[in-house]
Amino acid sequence: RHTEYAQSMAPRTSVDEFKELVSSGNRILALCGAGLSAASGLPTFRGAGGLWRNHEATSLATPDAFEADPSLVWLFYAWRRHMALKAQPNRGHYALAELAKKKDNFLCLTQNVDGLSPRAGHPESKLRLLHGSILDNKCFNGCGYVDRNNLSDPVCPALAPAAEDYPPDQTLPLLDPFVPIPPINVADLPHCPSCRTGLLRPGVVWFGEPLDSLMIMEVENWIMRGPIDIMLVVGTAATVYPAAGYTRKAQRRGAVVAVVNPDPDSAAGLSQNDFFFQGDAAQVLPQLFE
Numbered sequence: 548r549h550t551e552y553a554q555s556m557a558p559r560t561s562v563d564e565f566k567e568l569v570s571s572g573n574r575i576l577a578l579c580g581a582g583l584s585a586a587s588g589l590p591t592f593r594g595a596g597g598l599w600r601n602h603e604a605t606s607l608a609t610p611d612a613f614e615a616d617p618s619l620v621w622l623f624y625a626w627r628r629h630m631a632l633k634a635q636p637n638r639g640h641y642a643l644a645e646l647a648k649k650k651d652n653f654l655c656l657t658q659n660v661d662g663l664s665p666r667a668g669h670p671e672s673k674l675r676l677l678h679g680s681i682l683d684n685k686c687f688n689g690c691g692y693v694d695r696n697n698l699s700d701p702v703c704p705a706l707a708p709a710a711e712d713y714p715p716d717q718t719l720p721l722l723d724p725f726v727p728i729p730p731i732n733v734a735d736l737p738h739c740p741s742c743r744t745g746l747l748r749p750g751v752v753w754f755g756e757p758l759d760s761l762m763i764m765e766v767e768n769w770i771m772r773g774p775i776d777i778m779l780v781v782g783t784a785a786t787v788y789p790a791a792g793y794t795r796k797a798q799r800r801g802a803v804v805a806v807v808n809p810d811p812d813s814a815a816g817l818s819q820n821d822f823f824f825q826g827d828a829a830q831v832l833p834q835l836f837e
C-alpha cells in the first residue's frame with residue numbers, strides 16, 4: 548500500500564513531458580546553486596568541499612570574519628578565485644545560456660559567485676547574480692568603489708600562495724590545515740584606491756548582509772508580472788535565504804517545480820505534478836533543453 552501511495556505522490560521524471568511544458572510554457576524562472584558548477588570541478592559548500600583548512604566555508608563568508616582576520620578571508624577567496632578562473636563552464640551552464648538566448652521570458656537567478664554562467668555567454672539581461680561575483684572587488688568601507696570582473700590571479704602579489712598549482716595528487720600546502728599559512732600583513736592586501744582608507748573585499752554578499760536591493764526589486768517585479776510556468780531548481784540545497792524563498796514565490800504564481808540534483812532528498816516536498824531529474828546538472832540540463 549505504502550509503496551503504491553508513494554508512487555502516486557512521486558514527482559514526474561519524464562523528459563518528454565518536461566520538454567512539452569517548456570515549449571508550451573511561457574515564463575520560466577531558475578534558481579541555481581553550487582551543484583551547477585560541481586562538474587566544472589568547483590567544490591560545493593555543504594558537500595565534501597564545504598571545508599577549507601578545517602574552516603566551515605560559511606564561517607569565513609561573513610563581515611566579522613573579514614574584520615577579525617582579513618588575510619585569512621582574502622586567502623580563502625583568492626584560492627576560490629583561482630579555482631574559478633582555472634575552471635571551465637560546463638554543459639549545464641551552456642544549456643541555460645542557450646535557453647536564455649531562445650526564450651525571452653526566462654530569468655536565471657544564480658547563487659554562485661564563480662563567474663561561470665557569464666563566461667558561458669549567458670545574456671546578462673537574463674541572469675541575476677544574487678550573491679555577487681568573486682571576480683569583483685569592492686571597498687570594505689562602503690565608499691562605493693567597485694573593481695568589476697577583475698581577472699588578475701592572484702589578486703595581488705601577497706596572495707600568490709592562493710594561486711599556486713600543484714599536481715592533483717599533492718594537496719596544496721595552502722589547503723593542508725597542518726601547514727601554517729605564511730603570515731600576510733594587512734598592508735599588503737588590496738586597498739581601496741578611491742577613499743584610500745579601507746581594504747578592498749571580495750564583491751560577494753556575505754551571511755548577515757542584505758542582497759542588492761535594486762536587483763531584489765527587479766526579481767520581485769519579474770515574479771509579480773504574471774503567472775510562472777516552470778521553476779527550475781538546479782544544484783542547490785536551497786537552505787540559504789532569501790534566495791531559497793523564490794521557489795515558494797514561483798509556486799504561488801502557479802509554477803510547476805523541476806529539481807535537478809543527484810541527491811534524492813532534494814525532491815522532498817515535490818508533488819506528482821512537479822518534476823525531479825536525479826543526476827548531474829551538466830548531464831541533465833542539456834537533455835532537458837536541447
Ligand code: BV8
Pocket residue numbers: 579580581582583585586591592593594608658659660678751752753754755756757758781782783784785786787788789790807808809810813826827828829
Ligand atoms: C540576509 C556568497 C539579512 C559568498 C553566499 C543567522 C545569522 C545570520 C543570518 C542568518 C541566520 N539565520 C538565517 C540567516 C539568513 C542567512 C541564511 O539563510 N543562512 C542559512 C545558512 C540558514 N542569509 C543571509 O545571511 C543572507 N542575508 O539574510 O541578510 C539582512 C537584511 C537586511 C539588512 C541586513 C541584513 C545572505 C546570504 C548570502 C550568503 N552568501 N554566497 C560566498 O560564496 O563565499 S551563500 C552561499 O552558500 C552560496 O551563494 C549559496 O547560496 C549557498 C550554498 O548553497 P548551495 O549553492 O545550495 O550549495 P550547497 O553546497 O549547499 O549545495 C549543493 C547542492 O548541489 C546540493 O543539493 C547537492 O546535492 C547538489 N549537487 C552536488 N553535485 C551536483 C549537484 N547538483 C547538480 N549537479 C551536480 N553535479
Ligand code: ZN
Pocket residue numbers: 686687688689690691692739740741742743744745
Ligand atoms: Zn573606498
